[in-house]
Amino acid sequence: MGFTPNQWAILALVLVLGWLIGLLSRSGGAKWRRAYEGEVAARRDADAQLAAARERNAELERQAAGHPVGPGTAGAIGAAAAGNRDDLALIRGVGRTGETGLNEAGIYRYRQIESLSDGDAATLESRLGLKTGTVAYEEWREQAALLREKGVDAHRTRWGTVA
Structure with missing residues (x-):
């Protein structure tokens, strides 16, 4: 083939x-x-x-x-428990990032937030890049007072879950 x-x-x-x-x-x-x-x-x-x-x-x-002590770290929680500073992130509207800014501004205790005047609050808001009136609107002073006086459970009852 x-x-x-x-x-x-x-x-x-x-x-x-x-x-x-x-x-x-x-x-x-x-x-x-x-x-x-x-x-x-x-x-x-x-x-x-x-x-x-x-x-x-x-x-x-x-x-x-x-x-080791810094916002959001285990050291920061330990420092807060030891009484060296308060856990400012528990305030609704602050959170860990805002806590860092507050610490950089020299604010470490609830009492310092409670005692902010309106002028100090305005200065702090501009320093942190917040809208004018945020401290009053979010009731940071009232939250700080409640956290200082009655603790996290009372704060959670009044303002809901914390950050």
């Missing part, structure tokens, strides 16, 4: 067509190879940045180890 001349012609045509497609695909392959190599390089850069960020975090954690 042999090939007919038509079959030989078709076989030769398929062979030539495959060869041409192969040649054409090689020139396009360089484009894809460059794109792949670019992605690999970008991934290497991202990995290097991530490693640098992790090293920076580790360095900051080593530095913070000597200063």
